[in-house]
Amino acid sequence: MRYMKFKYLLFAMLLSSFGVEAQNLDIDILKQINSPVQPGDNSMRFVSNSLNVVFAGVPLGMLATGIAKHDHELILKAYETGGAIVIAEGITFSLKHLSHRERPYIAHPELFTGKSSETDYSFPSGHTSIAFATATSVSLAFPKWYVIIPSFTYASLVGYSRMYLGVHYPSDVFGGAIIGAGSSILTWKLNKLLNKKVAVVKPAN
Numbered sequence: 001m002r003y004m005k006f007k008y009l010l011f012a013m014l015l016s017s018f019g020v021e022a023q024n025l026d027i028d029i030l031k032q033i034n035s036p037v038q039p040g041d042n043s044m045r046f047v048s049n050s051l052n053v054v055f056a057g058v059p060l061g062m063l064a065t066g067i068a069k070h071d072h073e074l075i076l077k078a079y080e081t082g083g084a085i086v087i088a089e090g091i092t093f094s095l096k097h098l099s100h101r102e103r104p105y106i107a108h109p110e111l112f113t114g115k116s117s118e119t120d121y122s123f124p125s126g127h128t129s130i131a132f133a134t135a136t137s138v139s140l141a142f143p144k145w146y147v148i149i150p151s152f153t154y155a156s157l158v159g160y161s162r163m164y165l166g167v168h169y170p171s172d173v174f175g176g177a178i179i180g181a182g183s184s185i186l187t188w189k190l191n192k193l194l195n196k197k198v199a200v201v202k203p204a205n
Helices: 002-033 041-068 072-099 126-141 145-164 170-201
Strands: none
Touching: 002 145, 002 170, 041 072, 041 126, 041 145, 072 126, 072 170, 126 145, 126 170, 145 170
């Protein structure tokens, strides 16, 4: 019994130590990215704020094009992209309220400069999760290099901008990217599964 208690205590100490090391790494990396106010800050704010147009414009544009061209497959891809964004946003919202992690510039005002006014919880990054959900969905819908490379470049730039503005740690951005990409892969697989079931049930002509 004492041996088991010792093992649990040792495991808890290791987890605690890892958490401290991870937090220190987060801070060290963010120090290299975030900086005092500079003239170029507006460009990063533009990248960050542009997501508000992109995440709505992409699925709506796909939907409008699909309806105009009577392209049922494109319409389904639009719903798939929209669904991935909604799932990513839902997971992100839930985790923020479970983690209660403060923004870097709020938790460490002596180290980081906040260049945006977000005051809700930090982990994970909602901007990054939506950006990667959009990029992954579009890449799965149109698996061409000239779609994939720009999509993920933009999503990565959005994630970087969130760190540059001092509103997210690197782990927030990494977590957001995983959630976004995972949500898109999930909706893509569910859509494939649904299409297979419909094909089986649909009677032959």
